[in-house]
Amino acid sequence: MAKVTLITGGARSGKSRFAESLAMKQGEPLLYIATAGFGDREMTERIARHQERRGATWQTIEEQFDLVGVLKGHDGWFKATLVDCVTLWLTNLLLKYEDKNAVLEEVRRTATIFPALKTPILLVSNEVGMGIIPDNPLGRTFCDLAGEANEILAAAADEVYVTFSGLPLKLK
DSSP states (O other): OOOEEEEEESTTSSHHHHHHHHHHTTOSOEEEEEOOOOOSHHHHHHHHHHHHHHGGGEEEEEOSSOHHHHHHHTTTSSSEEEEEOHHHHHHHHHHHHOOHHHHHHHHHHHHHHGGGOOSOEEEEEEOOTTSOOOSSHHHHHHHHHHHHHHHHHHHHOSEEEEEETTEEEEOO
């Protein structure tokens, strides 16, 4: 059974760097599952910075929806798999299904495959519930969705960390 680690925290809190450091301790080769799309210029620049920081050590697969398929399809090929980020994956699914419950069902389905995997998994997710309550229904739905999804994944994970100001704190 693969070890599953969830790393959460606020935007720009050091989640990805910490997750990458944990993954690199497993050795090479490493898989990076990117859930973000190259939407606008700022996102394209952000993705480029992440890719440059990781370097050639990582193989990257871009997948915005079918996390289960990629995890199962590449299990056993790598020393560790990093999913960055769950929050963008949730966004993609919410925009696709327009139904919070359908997205949560996909999160549950993803969590159920963890025990069968051989490759350690590191999941990066934003903690969105510690800020201002959004002023619109979609924002509130997403905030609730992200919180519930993080709870599901944290329950299924072997280890859970939260990062603040670049510092990780182990919760589980």
